[in-house]
Every structure is written in structure tokens, then in C-alpha cells.
Amino acid sequence: MGAGVQVQERQGGDVAGQADLIAQLPPYTDLLWPTLQALIALGGSASNNELDGAVVEREGWSPEVQGILHGSGPGTEVEYRLAWARTYLKGMGLLANSRRAVWSVTKRGREVTESDIRPLLAAFTADKRRQRLNRKASAPDEQDLPPSDSSAEAESDTVYGESDDTIEWRAVLLEEILRMSSTAFERLIQRLLREAGFSSATITARGVDGGVDGIGMCQISLLSFPVAFQCKRASGSVGVGAVRDLRGAMAGRGEKGLLITTGTFTSEARAESSRDGAPPVDLIDGDRLCDLLKEHALGVRTTTRVVEDVAVQTDFFAGLESD
Structure with missing residues (x-):
């Protein structure tokens, strides 16, 4: 058997092996309840790493499964799916991040049962879809995210609950370092x-x-x-x-x-x-x-921006009409 054929077979085996490992991971929608319960067990607050570790321990994933890269990396598939779970739990009102990378359980999060998760998820994804359609209608030329919420790929730039710019600069910085x-x-x-x-x-x-x-x-x-x-x-x-x-x-x-x-x-x-x-x-x-x-501003420059929220108070003008 030629060397080229051997390499091809080995590569095919590697791909098949990774697919088998990925198949052991549930979709992020099935990690919502385990993530919430892990955070409650940690006392109601935890960092990303603490929470990831607690979910991994609860689920019993092997080191091989934990090491699977998401795409070409540098993050892993486990981190990617758990980050999605945190983001959706926040959108559902069950988690809050009081400061970046530190998560806490809300009052609502402590009160829900496992049977509540699916209806809350459906309501949240429907609301997000309506918001996207409204944005698309108001700015049709603007690049928008796909309307489907069935895959984490659809909104990977908001996976950590931070702004698009925040996610992008980290990825760019890590690429530069590598x-x-x-x-x-x-x-x-x-x-x-x-x-x-x-x-x-x-x-x-x-x-x-x-x-x-x-x-x-x-x-x-x-x-x-x-x-x-x-x-x-x-x-x-x-x-x-x-x-x-x-x-x-x-x-x-x-x-x-x-x-x-x-x-x-x-x-x-x-x-x-x-x-x-x-x-x-x-x-x-x-x-x-x-x-x-x-x-420490080493190769990274931070610019602070001030954003104004302007609201027209229609009741003020209505009051001027009264006798």
C-alpha cells in the first residue's frame, strides 16, 4: 500500500473518530438545564471556567471529548456549546452576568423547573426572530444574521453575551499571538x-x-x-x-x-x-x-465611547394641549 493511500486512510480515520466524539456532546439546547443546575450547586455564582468545569463534571465527558476544537479553534466544542447555553439562559431571564465572565442565577432562575425550559426557550427564540425581522425591515441593505435559531453557528459572534467587537478583538489577538x-x-x-x-x-x-x-x-x-x-x-x-x-x-x-x-x-x-x-x-x-x-495595553488599544439614549416624551406635548 502506498504512503499516500496510508495517509489518506489515517486522515479519514481521524475525521471519523472526531465525528464519533462530537456525537457524544448534546446540542446546547439540551445543556440549558444542566448549566442552570450546575450554577445553583456552585452557590448561585461562578466564573466561566468554574461553571464549565462543573457542567463537564456533571456530564462526565472524557478528556478526549473536552479537547475537540470548534472549527479550527482556538476554542473547544464544549466551551462553544456551554457558552451558547449561558447566553440563552441569560436571554430567558434565568441567568445574569454581573460583570464580564461572572454569572449569577436570577430569582426566576431559582424558581423554574426542568419542564419550564422548553417553553421559555421557544418564547425567547421567537422574540429574537421578530427582532431580527424588524431590523431587516428597517435596514434591508444591512447584513443580518440568519433567521434560524436551530444552530449555534447562526449567532456565533454573540456567543459569550458580549458585543460583536469584543468577540472579534479576542479572536484577532489570539491569531496574532499564534x-x-x-x-x-x-x-x-x-x-x-x-x-x-x-x-x-x-x-x-x-x-x-x-x-x-x-x-x-x-x-x-x-x-x-x-x-x-x-x-x-x-x-x-x-x-x-x-x-x-x-x-x-x-x-x-x-x-x-x-x-x-x-x-x-x-x-x-x-x-x-x-x-x-x-x-x-x-x-x-x-x-x-x-x-x-x-x-496592560500591550498591543491592544481601548477607546471609550459615550452613547446617548434619546426618548421623546409625548405626554409632555400632550400636557401643553390641555386647558
């Missing part, structure tokens, strides 16, 4: 750590994946302590092995560990990072990395 040379990425990480309060950041090794390892000194007020860090440029999920490897490298070098990736972490990796009795390892995924670069 395209950087190893040397430029090394400089970026050192600059970020120093801007964030490290008094030093020394690169000790360079990975074959374009990532870097190093040791830094973190300064917090009157205290300073060594931190061993690893930065991985990847579009997929980083597993528990990376956390254990960093912890092993920390011996005699750092009191804390910092693991940064442009991708995501599996739930097992997050659990291992805070395991009782083991040196702590802080995790920074791609979204958090973007936030830090924005916070």
Missing part, C-alpha cells in the same frame, strides 16, 4: 509578566511548540516570591500532564507555578492545579491572556 515568532512571543511574555508586577522574568528553556519556560520574581507590596512559569502556544486544550510537569519543574526553583496557554485547559488540569497538599499552579487560558494584554 503567528508570532518564538523570539517575539518570548519578549511578549516577559513584558506582560513585568507589567503585571514581576520584578524579573528569565527564560530558561524554549519548547518545540514555540512556548517558553522560565523563572520570575513576583513582587506584591512588601513581599516577593519566586514563580516558575510555562507558556504554551496551542489552539487546543492543555491537559493534566502539563500541570504535573510544571509542578515537577518547580522543585527548588519556585514557590508557585504559573501556566499560560493561548488555548484552554481541561477540567482535569484545573482540578490538578488546585489539588490539596500540592504546590499551587495558577492557570491562564487564552481568554484571560487577552484580558491581561488589554488591561
Whole structure:
């Protein structure tokens, strides 16, 4: 059998294997109730990562399923569908995000039953469809989203409940980071750590994946302590092995560990990072990395805009007509 045929068969097997894994994931509409219940079990509020981890644990998805990329990445299919579930639960009035990436259960969310979910979803999607049709009628030349709500692809630019611009800049920023040379990425990480309060950041090794390892000194007020860090440029999920490897490298070098990736972490990796009795390892995924670069204005410029909401008070004019 020729090498070309072997490669073709292997690629076909990979595609079939991924399709089998994706088939194990329910659609985001079937994740509404599990997401709501997971958030309630967490005490009624949680970050994206905490909530994702809780749902993954409830559903029992394997690391292989968790690692499936959505499209070409960098996000995973699990994250994508759970983000959709959060967005729809918010639209249905069952969740609120008091600040970005922190979610809370509303009073209504605590009162609903599982049988209420489908009717609430139907009412919400019907309302969204009417809003789209109204926008299309008022601005027919404007590019609009498809009217169907049956697929998460239809509104992927609002998947995290943020503005279109917010979603776009993160995707663009991560693409830029993935395209950087190893040397430029090394400089970026050192600059970020120093801007964030490290008094030093020394690169000790360079990975074959374009990532870097190093040791830094973190300064917090009157205290300073060594931190061993690893930065991985990847579009997929980083597993528990990376956390254990960093912890092993920390011996005699750092009191804390910092693991940064442009991708995501599996739930097992997050659990291992805070395991009782083991040196702590802080995790920074791609979204958090973007936030830090924005916070410290490293390659990201933020422009504040003021928006006016103008309403005509017709009762004022009606009052002028009265004798």
C-alpha cells in the first residue's frame, strides 16, 4: 500500500473518530438545564471556567471529548456549546452576568423547573426572530444574521453575551499571538509578566511548540516570591500532564507555578492545579491572556465611547394641549 493511500486512510480515520466524539456532546439546547443546575450547586455564582468545569463534571465527558476544537479553534466544542447555553439562559431571564465572565442565577432562575425550559426557550427564540425581522425591515441593505435559531453557528459572534467587537478583538489577538515568532512571543511574555508586577522574568528553556519556560520574581507590596512559569502556544486544550510537569519543574526553583496557554485547559488540569497538599499552579487560558494584554495595553488599544439614549416624551406635548 502506498504512503499516500496510508495517509489518506489515517486522515479519514481521524475525521471519523472526531465525528464519533462530537456525537457524544448534546446540542446546547439540551445543556440549558444542566448549566442552570450546575450554577445553583456552585452557590448561585461562578466564573466561566468554574461553571464549565462543573457542567463537564456533571456530564462526565472524557478528556478526549473536552479537547475537540470548534472549527479550527482556538476554542473547544464544549466551551462553544456551554457558552451558547449561558447566553440563552441569560436571554430567558434565568441567568445574569454581573460583570464580564461572572454569572449569577436570577430569582426566576431559582424558581423554574426542568419542564419550564422548553417553553421559555421557544418564547425567547421567537422574540429574537421578530427582532431580527424588524431590523431587516428597517435596514434591508444591512447584513443580518440568519433567521434560524436551530444552530449555534447562526449567532456565533454573540456567543459569550458580549458585543460583536469584543468577540472579534479576542479572536484577532489570539491569531496574532499564534503567528508570532518564538523570539517575539518570548519578549511578549516577559513584558506582560513585568507589567503585571514581576520584578524579573528569565527564560530558561524554549519548547518545540514555540512556548517558553522560565523563572520570575513576583513582587506584591512588601513581599516577593519566586514563580516558575510555562507558556504554551496551542489552539487546543492543555491537559493534566502539563500541570504535573510544571509542578515537577518547580522543585527548588519556585514557590508557585504559573501556566499560560493561548488555548484552554481541561477540567482535569484545573482540578490538578488546585489539588490539596500540592504546590499551587495558577492557570491562564487564552481568554484571560487577552484580558491581561488589554488591561496592560500591550498591543491592544481601548477607546471609550459615550452613547446617548434619546426618548421623546409625548405626554409632555400632550400636557401643553390641555386647558
